Amino acid sequence: MKSKLKEISALEGIQSLLEWDQHVYLPQGATNARKEQMEALARVLHSRQSDPVLGEYLEAMSSVTDLSEHGFSEIELASVREAYREYKRAVGITPELQARAAALKVRAAVVWKKAREVNDFSMLAPYLQEWIEVLKEEAAAAAPEISPYDYCLDKFDRGTTTEKLDEVFTLIKEPLRVLLRRISAKSRPDRQFLQSMDLFSGSFSVETQKRLARRFAEEIGFCWDNGRLDESAHPATFFISGPLDVRLTSRFSETDLVAGIRASIHEAGHGLYEQGRNLKAYQEGLPVSRSAGMGIHESQSLLWERVVAMSEEFWDHYWPMILRSYSSLPNSKAEDFYKVINEVRPSLVRVEADEVSYPLHIVLRYEIEKNLFNGSLRVEDIPAVWNQKMQEYIGISPAKDSEGCLQDIHWAVGYFGYFPTYAIGAIYAYQLFDAAEIELPDLRKNLKQGVFAPLREWLRVKVHNTGSLYETPDELIKSITGRAIDPACFLDHLSNKYSGIYDLPSTDSRELILSR
Template identity: 40%
Template sequence: MEAKKDYESLVERLEEIAHLSSVIGILHWDQEVIMPAGGADSRARQMSALAGVLHEKETDSRLGELIERLHGLGPADFTPVEWCNIREVKRAYDEEKRVPKELVREMADLRSRGHGVWVRARENNRFEEFSPVLEKWVRLKTRWAEAAYPHLPPYDALIDHYERGMTMASLTPMFERMKTRLVRLIRRVREQDEPPDSSFLQGNFPVNVQEQLGRRISADLGFSFAEGRIDVSVHPFCGGGDPTDVRITTRYRTDNFIESLYAVIHETGHGLYEQGRMKEERHRPASESLSMGIHESQSLFWERMIAQNRYFSSHYLKTFQETFPESFAGVSADRLYRAINQVQPGFIRVEADEVTYPLHVILRYELEKGLFDGSVAVADLPGVWKEKMGEYLGIQPPTDTLGVLQDVHWSGGDFGYFPSYTLGALYACQFYQALKKELPGLENDIAEGNFSRIKGWLNQKIHRQGKLFSPEDLVERVTGRPPDEEGFVRYLEEKYSDLYSLRQG
């Protein structure tokens, strides 16, 4: 009886916190999409006022007492979902309590200052201007990790923040094996002298026509426009305030529509995850997305496993031909498929294809690991970066702007985030392979543009599972085995051996 009342009080507090957090989501979307430039200062103050309120609510001692009482009862008295809510809020509450306020303030200051420093350093190709920020971040994040998760090595604590349960002990050997095979695959692709013809993907594609096409395909995949929107921002993202108000963005170039369309598909994957969360628990932690890696698996599932798939090309060729008749006259589905699956080592991670992308991530992982175990000094980063780029991708960036300064993440102290991208790709592939076994006729569905069974499967197996399991356990429950890179690497080897007519080797 008492427990039931306590649980209801807990839920009331959690929902209030969720509503206030979702307001921050709307404000952030608004800032990127809508807000006039002059509103920046006032927006920063609004955000900071709301963050302050949220912090008060999240660290309220009466919340702490409720959590202690409920957690003390143990899981037997609760449903798995209820227990998940209790467990998750306890974790967040305890973490917040363990980290000194003064450190939180120092990090917030460095975050806002660091971004500006990074922007200028990147513009001017001056790594030395950014390195003091990096030095400080490594010190602050080490202190944070030691305070929040003292039983973990600092870099494990940082990884764990994005991908709970993942450690260097798991990642390092996985990334090592991946690296060896992908470096070899890329070398073989590069030895092939005949790149696929993608000239027809350059042309003149009016923005309003691209917009319509993007909306149509997003709706085909299952995105609900009654509970979401697509707009324009400088960098595509998926945001918004609630599973019933999911806002994805893209950007348009009139000379290329594939980039924008695939950004829409990618963000649609994130959006479907959000729209697919369990309804009853919508404003409680148990329903929230599980991890960065699992979120990324959903965007990459649709972008790569579905939309870079041969059957997708064969289905949408006709649509593309009707939409852009000049560019697509005489183009076959096979030519389209080859054109959207080119492998081309480049300097910039966000422009990388699915074969070279993991090496961008592994490089950053190795550097971050080195920064936190002391084996790499901040000052060495530019040199090590270039060296590794040469070793992994066979190219060396001519400037730090095109190298170590390219990503925003480190300016905000987001170490441990990069591995999620490649874990996401790996999960996506493993999910697709499981789905293929479970759903006879999967490829036929794609070829017919019928995505409802696919979306339904993801809804049920992943989206509605919320935070009930760890990422690793979820992958195992869905696919029958824990995450491993072998299937992913073999998928890449087979797909690109075929695409590039590589001899067995």
């Protein structure tokens, strides 16, 4: 059984290499040829994942009520659980359905690009409709015991349900809207000076940015013996060979000093998770070495990007290095830089959103997805609902759909259920950081000195190496922090941080916490 699981893991790594290559180095004339290679490999992989012999093994092992009596370790038990779960999902998806989804993905991605260009949602609508049908069919076959949208959520983040998200998002929605409104109402006396730093429209050597990005990735612990950083149109992380080969990509712009470095640290956070996987379990082909889902994965990237690298402590240490690297920067303090990069400014575009409004972009998408799947929203009504919710949650509304419901590729490629992981990850990130601070009292002092090993090793043991030992991310989080997902902790952090930056009356902050 291990050899079969190991083969699946090897083929998945190959699949990831094909994707990475397509992302960074594929000659443009080879796009279709690569598509055929991906399809051929997907067929092979699916036949291995749904191999009936593997299924019999797994079923037999799962039916024994107490495998630990038979001398199996906790790690092996979790591996059987994970492998059986994946096997059942794979057998549910027929080759025909798989082929239909693959073809739809390619066609809809092309249409989405065009629709966004010409600002015409109606072009994309029939494809989204077809995705919903395909995913419902897939859900009915692969996981008839849960609702189709819960199946979509669970695909990216095991155990995530509409019930959980409804609860979490209800808790954060109102307080974030309140905080956002208070920040927006506040005019900052130092605004003009901060703008004069010109961090987002200056001229910053890309070579130097790349050097800095590599430096930061390395400082937080990314290991080049088992990974790479290349450039690509969209930052991403590719898992080629478990902890042994993890590839980051980032994007740098001459005019923007911050975006490329932030993206690189974000991806390096994903990379650290992968590099910290249980090597022995990986080498034995045991699925337990895999991440605990995309929510936890996102918590790792956001912990490093937002909690660490957007903190004042971090820049206390590194701002002088940036100043040395770019002589054109005006003389300024770490605190100035900290304030600029943490500016809260409502944006129409999710990927450009600040930390406070970002979760509201997600809540909006989640509510639309949920209602599409439960039948209370029709695809053609997406634009109207989108615009109305934008106004309601974030206070601005797009003049055209290309800056609204056409901005993300996710739905066009069938990634319904993915968006929530971004917000859930942000909540986990602060919750994990808090738990780390209890066990590592010098944590903030360390950040001020550019010392990251204690935090990284703590995460390595608690999160990275634990993989998917627990059945759900919440169980993992509970085992580490003593409680399940905790939106209050997230709100506390944001309220304190931005009350400080925007000099909000402390009563505001207290009131905000009470209002949840």
